[in-house]
Amino acid sequence: MSAPRLEIDALTVRFGGLAAVDDVSFAVASGTVHGLIGPNGAGKTTMFNLISGLVPPSAGAIRLDGERIDALPSWGRARRGLARTFQNIRMFxxxxxxxxxxxxxxxxxxxxxxxxxxxxxxxxxxxxxxxxxxxxxxxxxxxxxxxxxxxxxxxxxxxxxxxxxxxxxxxPRLLLLDEPAAGMNPSETLALEALLEKLKAQGLTILLVEHDMHFVMRLCDEITVLNFGRKISEGAPHMVRADPVVVEAYLGAKVARSLEAPQ
Ligand SMILES: Nc1ncnc2c1ncn2[C@@H]1O[C@H](COP(=O)(O)OP(=O)(O)OP(=O)(O)O)[C@@H](O)[C@H]1O
Ligand SMILES: [Mg+2]
Known part of the structure; x- marks a missing residue:
């Protein structure tokens, strides 16, 4: 079997006493849309900063198509096909x-x-x-x-x-999107979803952080859930949204029920 597009292996980063990402492992298969979800402060953006090289890990490894990239500078990772967007838009x-x-x-x-x-x-x-x-x-x-x-x-x-x-x-070989739908109105969100569906159909591999759960559940093949820097659940959308640990820590019963309903 070929190596996953992205492999996160026992990754940890500490800021002072706080482990913002704490011994997290997961893999993103090539050609899939993989969701990374969890409450505010769970460590999602920090995970993106680790992957893209803005923050050095305290421990663990990051592999892109089987190759260690965690010691490379950001531009070296970009050159290898790693692209991202930012939660707070950054451009000239x-x-x-x-x-x-x-x-x-x-x-x-x-x-x-x-x-x-x-x-x-x-x-x-x-x-x-x-x-x-x-x-x-x-x-x-x-x-x-x-x-x-x-x-x-x-x-x-x-x-x-x-x-x-x-x-x-x-x-890119791998596109990291940090809350692409944040601040969008419903029609903009639908247009964005169609855009990401097109990219998915072209075979692009995407790691997606997003709080709009309907959006996430429709797009993603697989989801990893973080809470307080730790991985608390993982699996297909229908598994994750029914996981009591995820409902308790993040979704709440009401949202979980609305996700069950046909849309
Ligand atoms: N450079 C930093 N120095 C110190 N603490 C940091 C730093 N970056 C992030 N943190 C802390 O790490 C934790 C995780 O933050 P992060 O931004 O990764 O959360 P998030 O899951 O992206 O949340 P949100 O959904 O609100 O965007 C928070 O407690 C945050 O304050
Ligand atoms: Mg964030």
């Missing part, structure tokens, strides 16, 4: 939407400008290809009309989709 407000997408691209990481300038023809070709690709991604997330608008002026839901387009520009 003054760039156009089109430019924002282009900041996510491989060519920017792989090719130094002087080297590119030495072979001008190749550079122009690469630039043109990058531009075409950026347009394609904007269209894919439904933002082609906003290409020349200032990123910071876009409505919140559009900024969230722009962040996804920028992450996709890396052509």
């Amino acid at each position: 407000q003054d760039m156009s939407a089109l430019e924002t997408v282009m900041t996510g691209m491989h060519s920017r990481l792989d090719e130094s400008l002087p080297a590119a300038l030495l072979r001008m023809g190749g550079f122009r070709k690469a630039e043109n290809e990058a531009l075409a690709k950026a347009w394609e991604l904007l269209a894919f997330v439904g933002l082609a009309d906003a290409a020349h608008r200032r990123s910071g002026d876009l409505p919140y839901g559009d900024q969230r989709r722009l962040e996804i387009a920028r992450a996709l520009a890396l052509e």
Whole structure:
């Protein structure tokens, strides 16, 4: 059997006395959407920071397609195909939407400008290809009309989709999404769900943090639940939402019942 796309192995990080992630292990199979859920402060964003290299682990290992990545810097992980979005949107407000997408691209990481300038023809070709690709991604997330608008002026839901387009520009092997539906209205959330379904159909592997449980339960193949930094449950959505430990720690009986109901 091939290695999982992502393997989290006994991962721990301590901030002072607090173990924000405490001996957590799970695996994300290639081509699946894997949910990471739990109450506020459970350690979900910290897990993303560990995976993407913003926070060094205190113990444990992280493997991407079987290869240890936990000692690599963030850019080294990006180069290996790890892309993410942030719970609090992070991008250059003054760039156009089109430019924002282009900041996510491989060519920017792989090719130094002087080297590119030495072979001008190749550079122009690469630039043109990058531009075409950026347009394609904007269209894919439904933002082609906003290409020349200032990123910071876009409505919140559009900024969230722009962040996804920028992450996709890396052509990731694994995409980490931290609360992509947060702050979206119901119709924006439905559009986002359709977008993620399309990415899933294309075979992209996604690790998803999200509090909208209907959204999570419909999209995910597998879910891992954290509470106070520890893994408390794991399995298929219908198993996890019926797990008394998860109902007690996070969902509450009312939400759990609403998830049982046909939608
Ligand atoms: N850099 C840091 N230094 C100290 N404590 C931190 C740091 N980052 C996170 N924490 C703490 O770690 C715990 C987990 O936080 P984290 O942001 O990972 O939670 P979360 O599951 O993403 O919550 P939410 O659903 O509210 O986004 C919290 O108690 C938080 O205060
Ligand atoms: Mg968080």
